[in-house]
Amino acid sequence: MAARPTRPARPARPAPAAEPLPREVSLARIVAQGLVPATAAPDPVEAVRRQLAIQGQQVSAIPHAIASRTGEAVGMPQIDEAFGAGGLVRSWPMRGTVHITTAADYHWMREALLHRMASWMRADEERFGHGSAGLERAASAAWQAIERAADQGRPGCTRAELIEAWQAEGVLPDLIAAGADDSYAKRHLIVGLHAVGALVQGPRSGGEHLVIDARRLPDTRTGPGGSGGAAQGQEGHRAALAEIARRYATSHGPVSAADLSRWTTMPKREAARALQDAVEMTNAEGYAADPASGAVPLARGLxxxxxxxxxxxxxxxGTVPRGAETLYLRADLPDLLAAHRAQAERTRFLASFDELHVGYKDRSCLTDAAGERLICPSMNGMFRPILVDRGRVVAVRPVGAGLIWADSARRSARLERDVERAVRAVEERLAR
Structure with missing residues (x-):
């Protein structure tokens, strides 16, 4: 019997494109982020504490990001003082990316998420020989360099001094395998020592943050897990993840579990559980709410x-409709947006790597695909400063260059005037 001819396979239908988030979400995020006077923080340390962490990859952009979330009285002197007095630190507390955190939050947050960097750490051990014994030797030499800087009246040592100390102590020749990229290996050794809590960066000097001894910072027991710790496998780990979710949803909301997963590298299921834990915690009887500091009940939204x-x-x-994604936000956010909508819609100039853009997986409410290419044209992780008007990106202003308008921007005399005014206000503020 002749074989029955087979039908050609039908081409698979492409998955339907996800609908962009409404502009209302972008405006709500602006309010939650402390970018309007009603939710701005009184000082730099409080601004960072509410966010839990803000990106600090580009040193020159850090003051801009912090100032955007504080009252008008805060300028460079207050921001430098926050680092100089030990209130703020710079490190790699999560996903291998540089962030600014408060000194009080640093160790418990770092330990809660350290397991998400475990594979990276293991790969470096194999590639460069940075085993635990090697890290201990490098840490010891670094602490001695920091002590020498203190003897000279300086609060920390520079990266160059750190490398010199490792060379002098014979650490680098033993740690860097033959043929390895020397500069790359040094960088990863520095990141590894930050990740395990040996070093952190503090006061600014010139164009960098000096390296200081992280052992002097408040330890994990001062965090949400208390004596139960914060690391994976410890009793306080779930409480630490819930506090990370609470702080993120309060300061970045509306957010989804996918947003939190991307921000921290938690698996999405774990992120969803942490967000639900945060909702239950903040709605429990006896929860000490303080809207002025961001301690507010969380809610779910769509x-x-x-x-x-x-x-x-x-x-x-309530149940989530099929195909919809649950959003988490502070329960008073819709009322805050209604009361301060005009402020949320104002034109604002935000820093490179600003959390309003990089703090989410889904930022379709803020810009479109063309806008993403404008913000990060080389797709290499280097982001330009952005101009936002009425909740949407309308232009970028590369450092040292002129304004570049987004294709979607509806240019007008009003918009051009407001963009110029927003840029000038930030530049004048940071020059004070």
Missing amino acids: ATGGARGSLELMEPG
């Missing part, structure tokens, strides 16, 4: 209707 849609809170215990 974004509906695509780009022109709306943001709605869900009833407690």
Whole structure:
């Protein structure tokens, strides 16, 4: 019997494109981020504490990001003082990316997420020989270099001095395998020592943050896990993840579990559990709410209707419609947005790597694909400063260059005037 001819396989249908988040989500995020006077922090340390962490990859952009979230009275002197007095530090507390945190939050947060960097650390051990014994030797030499700087009246040592100390102590020849990229290996040794809590960066000097001894910072027991610790496998780990989720949703919301997963590298399921734990914790009887400091009940919400849609809170215990994604936000955010909408819609000039852009997986409410290419044209992780008007990116202003308008921007005399005013205000503020 002749074989029955086979039908050609039908081409697979492409997955439907996800609808962009409504502009309402972008405006709500602006309010939650402390970018309007009503939610701005009184000082740099409080601004960072509310965010839990802000990107610090580009040193020159850090003051801009912090100043954007504080009252008008805060300028460079207050920001430098926050680092100089030990209130703020710079390190790699999560996902192998440089962030600014408060000194009080640093160790417990770092330990809660350290396991997410374990494979990276193991790969470096194999590639460069940075085993635990090698890290201990490098840490010891670094601490001695920091002590020498203190004897000279300086709060820490530079990166160059750190490398010199390792060379003098014979650490680098033993740690860097033959044929390895020397500069790359040094960088990863520095990151590794920050990741394990030996070093951290503090006061600014010139164009860098000096390296200081991280052992002097408040330890993990001062965090949400208390004596139960914060690291994976310890009793306080879940409480630490819930506090990370609470701080993130309060300061970045509306956010999804996918957003938190990307921000921390937690698996999405773990991120969803942490967010739900945060909702239950902040709605529990006896929770010490303090809206002025961001200690507020969290709620679940939904974004509906695509780009022109709306943001709605869900009833407690309500079910999520099929295909929709749960958003988490401070329960008073819709009211805050209604009261301060005009401020949220104002034109603002934000730093390279600003959390309003890089702090989310889904930022379709803020810009489109063309806008993403404008912000990061080489797709190499280097982001340009952005101009946001009425919740959308309208232009970028590369450092040392002129303004570049987004294709989607509806240019007008009003917009051009407001963009110029926003840039000038930031430059004058940081020059004070």
